[in-house]
Amino acid sequence: MLFYADSLIPTIKSALVDELPEVREAAASTFDSLHTCIGQRALDDILPDLLGKLDSDPGMSERALDGLKQVMIVKSRFVLPYLVPQVRRANCFIV
Secondary structure (H helix, E strand, O other), X not given: OHHHHHHHHXXXXXXXXXXXXXXXXXXXXXXXXXXXXXXXXXXXXXXXXXXXXXXXXXXXXXXXXXXXXXXXXXXXXXXXXXHHHHHHHOOOOOO
């Protein structure tokens, strides 16, 4: 999978904000596999883009939030420690 990481990353980014919830779920599962293979790079290459889309138009924002939720479901042990400093740095508050 390491060989295909450069092509998988943009695909996962796009699928995590897809209009179909089933696609977002599948993307999160693929993210899980990718993270298992390439580790921190998966977090660094995918999550900032997903976080940035939270400030988009309402439809995109909702899909990005669900994509983030799906990633948290499959990989929260790694994603949460990554997200907390990102959120603090951006001076965001989660309510």
